[in-house]
Amino acid sequence: MNREKNAQFIFVCPKQNKFFEGSDFTIFENRGVITDKAGNKTLDAKVKIDQPCPFCGMKHVYHVGELVCPFGG
Ligand SMILES: [Zn+2]
Numbered sequence: 001m002n003r004e005k006n007a008q009f010i011f012v013c014p015k016q017n018k019f020f021e022g023s024d025f026t027i028f029e030n031r032g033v034i035t036d037k038a039g040n041k042t043l044d045a046k047v048k049i050d051q052p053c054p055f056c057g058m059k060h061v062y063h064v065g066e067l068v069c070p071f072g073g
Helices: none
Strands: 009-013 018-022 025-028 033-035 041-043 046-049 061-063
16 A cells, blocks of 8 residues: 655644644544535644654644645645
């Protein structure tokens, strides 16, 4: 089974407001795709980084909607 090695996401450090790339993360609390009141579909899940932030050393947690995918996904 081939695992995509180039799946990089852009994360932002909330402490220092700097961006960094990471590929080690875990999706949890995944409730699937939801539709909000405006009719926009979003994935309702959270992402936990499995590597320490290069700026502050913490393992940040984000909502999927906060993430920026470099591939425009
Ligand atoms: Zn940080």
